[in-house]
Amino acid sequence: MSRPSLNCLRQSVAPYHRVWGVVFMLFLASAVVAADGLREVKERGVLRHLGIPYANFVTGAGDGMDVELMRAFARHLGVRYEYVQSDWADIIGDLTGRAVKSKGDDFTVVGKVPVRGDVIANGMAVIPWRTKVVSFAEPTFPTQVWLVSRADLPVSPIAPGPILEQDIRATKALMPKRTLLGMANTCLDPDLYDIKATGAKVLLFKGTLNELAPAVINGESELTLLDVPDALVALQKWPGEIKVIGPVSERQDMAPAFRPGDNDLRDAFNNFLAQLKASGEFRRIALAYYPFVVDYFPDYLPESPAAIAD
Numbered sequence: 001m002s003r004p005s006l007n008c009l010r011q012s013v014a015p016y017h018r019v020w021g022v023v024f025m026l027f028l029a030s031a032v033v034a035a036d037g038l039r040e041v042k043e044r045g046v047l048r049h050l051g052i053p054y055a056n057f058v059t060g061a062g063d064g065m066d067v068e069l070m071r072a073f074a075r076h077l078g079v080r081y082e083y084v085q086s087d088w089a090d091i092i093g094d095l096t097g098r099a100v101k102s103k104g105d106d107f108t109v110v111g112k113v114p115v116r117g118d119v120i121a122n123g124m125a126v127i128p129w130r131t132k133v134v135s136f137a138e139p140t141f142p143t144q145v146w147l148v149s150r151a152d153l154p155v156s157p158i159a160p161g162p163i164l165e166q167d168i169r170a171t172k173a174l175m176p177k178r179t180l181l182g183m184a185n186t187c188l189d190p191d192l193y194d195i196k197a198t199g200a201k202v203l204l205f206k207g208t209l210n211e212l213a214p215a216v217i218n219g220e221s222e223l224t225l226l227d228v229p230d231a232l233v234a235l236q237k238w239p240g241e242i243k244v245i246g247p248v249s250e251r252q253d254m255a256p257a258f259r260p261g262d263n264d265l266r267d268a269f270n271n272f273l274a275q276l277k278a279s280g281e282f283r284r285i286a287l288a289y290y291p292f293v294v295d296y297f298p299d300y301l302p303e304s305p306a307a308i309a310d
Contacts (some may be wrong), residue, residue, distance in 0.1 A: 002028040040265040048082050050094050050117030052208050056230040056289035057123035065289040066121035076272045084117045088186050095120050102129045102185050125187035135260050138270045139253035141177040143228040147171050147245040158246035171246030175200035181224040188225040193248050211213040217241050276280050
């Protein structure tokens with residue numbers, strides 16, 4: 001192709017790039033403008049809690065750690081609580097009005113969808129790509145991604161050392177040629193931890209996060225990724241049937257997620273959470289659903305001033 005033709009092509013394509021760039025920015029702006037903030041929630045008289053049955057955050061039976069937190073937050077705001085069930089593929093779109101797909105530490109917008117809720121709270125991990133599409137509140141739970149296997153798999157758990165990075169390398173060294181279950185678009189997405197580079201045979205699970213541990217117990221895979229809360233529940237539910245091999249990630253946090261632009265609602269929750277911690281009520285709620293979490297994260301629930309005074 002001659003240079004004049006190539007220049008013409010560039011000139012004709014460039015305006016379309018600019019137009020689509022403007023359209024995309026307007027799309028993002030409209031999503032923020034349309035967000036329901038604190039004023040809208042109070043005018044509506046309802047706090048819509050988006051959740052997914054997962055571990056002990058949302059049990060599916062009408063309770064769970066995050067269900068209790070959001071019910072209490074709604075009472076604090078003087079509005080009615082409403083639970084809105086979603087799933088991992090749709091939940092960010094249900095909050096922001098933008099359907100997104102993760103790609104490593106980034107994301108792409110794949111469409112516009114109706115807004116169905118005001119806050120996501122179901123043990124959502126704060127990972128890089130999510131911080132670009134939602135506004136996280138203060139953390140409510142510590143987590144980490146672990147490698148887990150059936151108890152009888154001939155692989156021994158690593159011996160933990162003082163340097164986490166070395167523990168992660170030692171864990172990954174046990175993966176080559178073994179099948180490993182992960183789940184796309186979640187904190188258990190193998191792409192987030194460069195699992196394919198280990199030589200593991202990565203399988204993307206099509207069920208729910210709650211079904212990963214049973215899938216390994218039933219022999220669908222030799223290994224799986226589980227985060228701390230799900231692993232703690234699985235260890236209690238199926239004692240002696242699974243084991244933790246070692247860590248795959250740095251320590252992470254879980255937190256409620258609000259729409260970008262809903263800073264007033266997010267800040268109201270943060271202030272409420274601080275009061276809940278100071279009273280000792282947050283500690284009670286957390287230990288009611290995760291009694292063994294302090295065995296793994298002893299700094300997670302320091303005694304509240306109220307508890308110390310008692």
